[in-house]
Amino acid sequence: MSVHHAARAAGRVVAIGAIALTTTLALPTPASAHAEVQADTPRPRAENVTLTFVSEAESDSAGFTALRVVLPDGIAPDDVTLADAPKDWKLEATDDGYTVAGPALKTGVDAEHKILIRRLPDAEQLVFKTLETYSDGRIARWIELPGGDVEPEQPAPVLELSAASPAATPPDPGSSTSSTAARATGAPPRGKAAAAEKDGPFTGPVVGSVAVVLLVLVAGMWWRVKRRGSSGTG
Structure with a gap:
């Protein structure tokens, strides 16, 4: 050669x-859509707490029309106020939680809404079972509880609560809200978490x-x- x-x-x-x-x-x-929740003040007994719920779209042909959330023990439907939601979506209280619904979102668009809680209960974690309804009638049930040896396929959104440390310092004013909430809950910011899931x-x-x-x-x-x-x- x-x-x-x-x-x-x-x-x-x-x-x-x-x-x-x-x-x-x-x-x-492998990647799958999921529902998640974050809080601006994830501490037991915290007052006037804003919770942000995000439901990722997983349908190729229909958009979200409604989300039904089952509240955990210690939070009554009357303690919930809608803070933000897709345009023209309204909140309606139910016996065990609430429903936020309105005109169908575009296919592939995630459903995000925020609620104001009067006071969080004294607990280590809060589970918010969520049912997502699409415009074609399909219902995605994110209601499986965490725990056990087998990871649930459709886990319910879980909010981890932790008492503030006496030596805790205030967050950097220049940091984003999502990063602050992520540090408080011990979870990575949403963008980094999505990247980690994608990379595998x-x-x-x-x-x-x-x-x-x-x-x-x-x-x-x-x-x-x-x-x-x-x-x-x-």
């Missing part, structure tokens, strides 16, 4: 390795393995090119 042909072969190896690495990065990872837990090791194999192949081809070049010169 001439030096020229060996160099071309090495180039092909590099190209193939690059394609393999790109394909690995582009592989889809195995992307890093797989990419590292492909990179190592690519480097070994390129080094081997370069050594062969250099050796043949030296032999030809001799």
Whole structure:
């Protein structure tokens, strides 16, 4: 094999390795829509707390028309006031919680609403079972309770509460509300959490393995090119 042909072969190896690495990065990872809740003051017995609920759209043909939330023990329907919701959506109290509903959202648009709670109960966590209704009549039930050996497929939104530390310092005024709530609840900000779910837990090791194999192949081809070049010169 001439030096020229060996160099071309090495180039092909590099190209193939690059394609393999790109394909690995582009592989889809399992992801599912879910419902979640956050609070601006996630502490037991906190007063006038704003809760933010986000239901991720999972239908390819219909939009949200209603969300029904079952309140946990210690929060009465009369203690809830609607703070924000999609345009023309209204809140209606039920026996065990409330429903917020209105004109159908566009397909693929997440449903987000906020409520004001008069006072949170004295608890470590609060579970808000949520039923999502789409314009085609489909109902997604995010009502499974956490705990046990098996991770629930459709877990209910859970708000973790923790007492404020005596040495706690006020948050940086320049930080965003979502980042502040994430630090208080011990969860990553929504954007980072979505990115982590998208990347998946195995992307890093797989990419590292492909990179190592690519480097070994390129080094081997370069050594062969250099050796043949030296032999030809001799």
